[in-house]
Amino acid sequence: MKNIILTGDRPTGRLHLGHYVGSLKRRVELQNSGKFDEINILIADDQALTDNADNPGKIRDNIVNVVLDYLSVGIDPAKTTICVQSALPALHALTFYYLNLVTTARLSRNPTIKAEIQMRGFTDEGLPAGFFTYPVSQTADITAFDANVVPVGEDQLPMLEQAREIVEKFNKIYGETLVLPTAMIPENEVQRRLPGVDGKAKMSKSLGNCIYLSDTAATVKKQVNGKMYTDPLHLQISDPGHTEGNVVFTYLDAFCTDAHFAEYLPDYANLDEMKEHYRRGGLGDGVCKKFLINVLEETLSPVRNERAKWENDIGSVYDIISEGTAKAVEKTNETLARVRRAMKINYFEDRSIIKEWEQLLKKAGQ
Numbered sequence: 001m002k003n004i005i006l007t008g009d010r011p012t013g014r015l016h017l018g019h020y021v022g023s024l025k026r027r028v029e030l031q032n033s034g035k036f037d038e039i040n041i042l043i044a045d046d047q048a049l050t051d052n053a054d055n056p057g058k059i060r061d062n063i064v065n066v067v068l069d070y071l072s073v074g075i076d077p078a079k080t081t082i083c084v085q086s087a088l089p090a091l092h093a094l095t096f097y098y099l100n101l102v103t104t105a106r107l108s109r110n111p112t113i114k115a116e117i118q119m120r121g122f123t124d125e126g127l128p129a130g131f132f133t134y135p136v137s138q139t140a141d142i143t144a145f146d147a148n149v150v151p152v153g154e155d156q157l158p159m160l161e162q163a164r165e166i167v168e169k170f171n172k173i174y175g176e177t178l179v180l181p182t183a184m185i186p187e188n189e190v191q192r193r194l195p196g197v198d199g200k201a202k203m204s205k206s207l208g209n210c211i212y213l214s215d216t217a218a219t220v221k222k223q224v225n226g227k228m229y230t231d232p233l234h235l236q237i238s239d240p241g242h243t244e245g246n247v248v249f250t251y252l253d254a255f256c257t258d259a260h261f262a263e264y265l266p267d268y269a270n271l272d273e274m275k276e277h278y279r280r281g282g283l284g285d286g287v288c289k290k291f292l293i294n295v296l297e298e299t300l301s302p303v304r305n306e307r308a309k310w311e312n313d314i315g316s317v318y319d320i321i322s323e324g325t326a327k328a329v330e331k332t333n334e335t336l337a338r339v340r341r342a343m344k345i346n347y348f349e350d351r352s353i354i355k356e357w358e359q360l361l362k363k364a365g366q
Helices: 017-031 045-049 056-073 089-099 104-108 111-120 134-144 154-174 217-227 247-255 258-264 271-280 285-311 314-343 352-365
Strands: 004-009 038-043 081-084 149-151 182-184
Touching (some): 045 134, 081 314, 104 111, 111 134, 134 314, 154 314, 217 285
Parallel strands (some): 038 081
């Protein structure tokens, strides 16, 4: 069996450091590992429309933005297929078939769905059916590509479990047809959830607590110096400080290396020494933030420069999306044909339905 990855993002805005730490950096590593036969990244515009149906322009405006972010961090279209969800008709058909294999009661028990509904403030009367059923749409996405590996955060594990249930039920009813997916979760805690600069659990455009991959150096500096949460009890430089829950140190955990200390803060050999000094007192937040700004700039400067190159060749970006989507259409249509054969609703693939009727009529005439 081939090793195939499917992953993706909702194109509701530019991608930020949370995306980079949580998925993008890992995608580049997986892409270059040589361990996978196919890697597919789905721009999930259909899914984004489930709670943005009144503002489709927001989705349209950000598709190219998201692809620019992919290319700027090292996603290589020669190794990874980038495609647009709404342009793959097979996904819509598969979603409809799978909806018949799951109950509304089961969907309503999905912890991820419950959390997302609460986060968006949906009521029972105002909950869009498309949003409520998007675990089924995700199952269609995964199975259409025959993906057996799906990188997800821990908060998305219930979604994958629901996908596995649907696949198992389909295969039980119609025979072994669909590939059963498995989850690939982040390897460490930092990768699982990078907080916003204000210490909130999640970066959010609406909260203004993001550092975007395309932000200028001046904007990054402003976000760190002006908004980044430290230790509220560390009032004087001499005060002992706390590194746990201190967003500056959370970001340093995610981004800094020993080489950064040699370059920007040679007073310390590594982050452990710096943390120890902060905990016993005598290290100011200003020094910590200045160091973090240097670390982030070293990370983001090449990303920013790469994005600028692609922005100057936007026609090639369009071609990458178009060609990747055309390739994905072919792949997903093959899966849909296989599913229809298994369900015996492939009426026009051959004349077998006529032959069956001829046999029935012949028997009836005997």
